[in-house]
Amino acid sequence: MDRRDTFFNHIKEGNTSKGEFITLGSAMLDGETIKDAFINVPLKTMNRHGLIAGATGTGKTKTLQVLAENLSEKGVPVLLMDIKGDLSGxxxxxxxxxxxxxxxxxxxxPFEAKGFPVEIMSLSEQxxxxxxxxxxxxxxxxxxxILGVTETQAGIISVIFKYCDDxxxxxxxxxxxxxxxQYATNEGKKEFEDAYGRIxxxxxxxxxxxxxxxxxxGGDVFFGETSxxxxxxxxxxxxxRGYINIIRLTDxxxxxxxxxxxxxxLLAEIYSTFPEQGDSGRPELVMFIDEAHLIFNEASNALLNQIESIVKLIRSKGVGLYFVTQNPTDVPPEVLSQLGLKVQHALRAFTAKDRKAIKLTAENYPDTDYYDTAETLTSLGIGEALVSALNEKGKPTPLAATMMRAPMSRMDVLTATELGDLFSKSKLTRKYNEEIDRESAYELLNKKIEVAEAKAAKDKAKKEExxxxxxxxxRKASSSRRRSTRQNPIVKVLSSPTVIRSVLGILTKMLK
Incomplete structure (x- = not known):
């Protein structure tokens, strides 16, 4: 048996699955595609998370598209973060x-062209x-x-929430x-201090x-109702077929x-509301986060810790997370270590730093007798990738350079007319696109302040009155006394100049 046949058997044995699976493509050896040496990913392992990485233009988006299509066809809903705006097709x-x-x-x-059920979503006013x-x-x-506040400030936020609940x-x-x-440190300062201490x-x-x-x-657009x-x-x-929910994030x-x-x-809400799934044989939902570095670059340590915790725990809810980025180093090591499927498209080595990064990336893949992993990473063509998955028992499948299959759907965006038709048929658009600004803390506090100000003004006016x-x-009493003094005849006689001179004359004689 020659090397090619040995390799074929090696791949077939490692990618055999008794349950449902997704076929990504066929293995390659020495630059040639080995027909029917299929690279399969068991559906039951799709909640073990994954990574799709590679330099610009190497085929990451098409790999994401293939995975989304096949999951949808098997009845698994998908959520895609569309940063570049090229997934509506x-x-x-x-x-x-x-x-x-x-x-x-x-x-x-075989190739069969298909469209899939799609829902377009937005965080902004798109x-x-x-x-x-x-x-x-x-x-x-x-x-x-999220705000990255200090411990003291976090305590104040907790007090604010407690006050609002109370x-x-x-x-x-x-x-x-x-x-x-603003209320806690101005109009309601005394109220807060009496109940919760000084803020x-x-x-x-x-x-x-x-x-x-x-x-x-854009938080003013995101926060609000309908939730x-x-x-x-x-x-x-x-x-x-599962719906493919595409969140447009081009802005x-x-x-x-x-x-x-x-x-x-979103991850916290899913984790808190989805039931424990156990070993059901298929994921409940699979999420693809394109340009994943956007999550991690601006995140505080507290936020990174929260993301890491959710990534570890959310698998039990039947949810798989797939990070799509240019370089595996964009994803923190603590998160990277949790990923079961790795689809690594070509990396480019233009500098010593690039070569070092490629060497480190190669060390993250299983050992193989058929490839020099670091060299293969730089020689892959468009639509080719190194793939390492998990079999049904959770063990890594043989590392394989893979010719990735082509998407069944359009590899281009929808026209404005096609998008309009999609929006008009959407039940969720009618459900969520009505803006609601019901009476909440802002209005209730304003009323409270207005009542307090009106009462204060009334009390002030009353005191002034x-x-x-x-x-x-x-003034009237003083005036009355003066008038009564002038009108009293006895006082008038006694205070007359004649009486006063007589009294003074008598007093003078007595003193002599």
Whole structure:
């Protein structure tokens, strides 16, 4: 048996699956595709998380597209973060191309063009299902970690939430939160001090400045109602295919704080609401986070710790997370160590630093007798990748350079007309795109302040009126005394000059 046959058997044995699986492509050896040497990923391991990495233009987005298509076809809903705006084509079938036919022939798979059920979503004012969350849903701990506040400031945020709970003041949006912070150190200062202790103006000022930072990145659009229900990510169409939910984030690249805030809130909400799934044989939801470095670059240590914890725990809810980025080093080691599937497209070595990074990346893959991993990483072509997955028993499959299969859907964006048709048919757009600004902390506190100010003004006016009445009474009494003194005839006679001179004359004689 020659080396090629040995390799074929090696791959087939390592990629055999008794349950449902997704075929990514076929293995390659010495630059040639080995037909029918399929690289399979068992569906039951898709909640073990994964990484799709590679230099710009090497095929990461198409790999993401292939995974999303195959998951949808098997009834698993998908959530995609579309940073570059090039994933909407999943809704339409591929127009086909001779190169696609050639690729699929080499792999040994038939090609069938298909479109998939797609829901377009948005964090901003772009068209699509609006994704929102309320401040209350975040809670004091998560808000504190997102803002990156000090321990003292985190304590104040907890007190603010407690006050709002005690007084039934809904915290829905940023203006609610800002208003209660201002109230705590101004009009309601004494009330807060009596119930919860003194709150520092400097601390509330620091928190307000951090809120402004979130607001400037679009937080005023994200925070509010109608709050998104994560169960709506789990829909399937009438044919049993999972919906592919695409969040358009083309205007979020320069707003990493908002992106991190949204991702953490979404993961926390999913973890707190989804039931424990156990070993069900298939994931409940698979999420792909494109340009994953946007989450981690601006995250505080507290936020990174929270993300790491959720990545470790959310697997038990049947949720798989897949990070898509240019270099594996964009993902923190603590998160990288949790990933089961790794699809590594080509890396480019232009500098000594690049070569060092490639060497470190190669060391993260299983040992193999068939490749020089570091060299292979720099020689892969477009649509080719090194793949390491987990088999049904959770063991790594043989490392394989892989010719990746072509997407079944369009590898291009939808036209404006096609997007319009998609929006018009969306049930979720009608459910979530009506803006609601019901009475909450902002309005209730303003009413409370207005009532307090009106009462204070009334009390002041009353005191002023009483003071005027008192002064008037005093003036009248004094005037009355003067009048009565002038009109009394006895006093008038006794105080006359004649009587006074007579009395003084008598007193003078007596003294002599």
């Amino acid at each position: 999943l809704a339409q079938p591929s127009p086909g191309h001779p190169k696609i036919d050639e690729r699929m022939e080499k792999i040994g798979l 068209d699509g299902v609006r994704l929102r969350a309320t401040i209350s849903e975040f809670g004091p701990v998560l808000i504190s970690r 007084h039934k003041l809904p915290l829905l949006d940023l203006k609610d939160f800002k208003k209660i912070l 520092s103006t400097a601390s509330t000022g620091a928190i307000l400045r951090k809120l402004v930072e979130i607001e400037q990145q 998104f229900d994560v169960d709506d990510l789990l829909r399937v169409d009438r044919n049993g 979020i690249q320069d707003k990493p704080k908002l992106f991190s805030t949204f991702m953490l809130s 009483e003071a005027l009445k008192k002064a008037e009474t005093k």
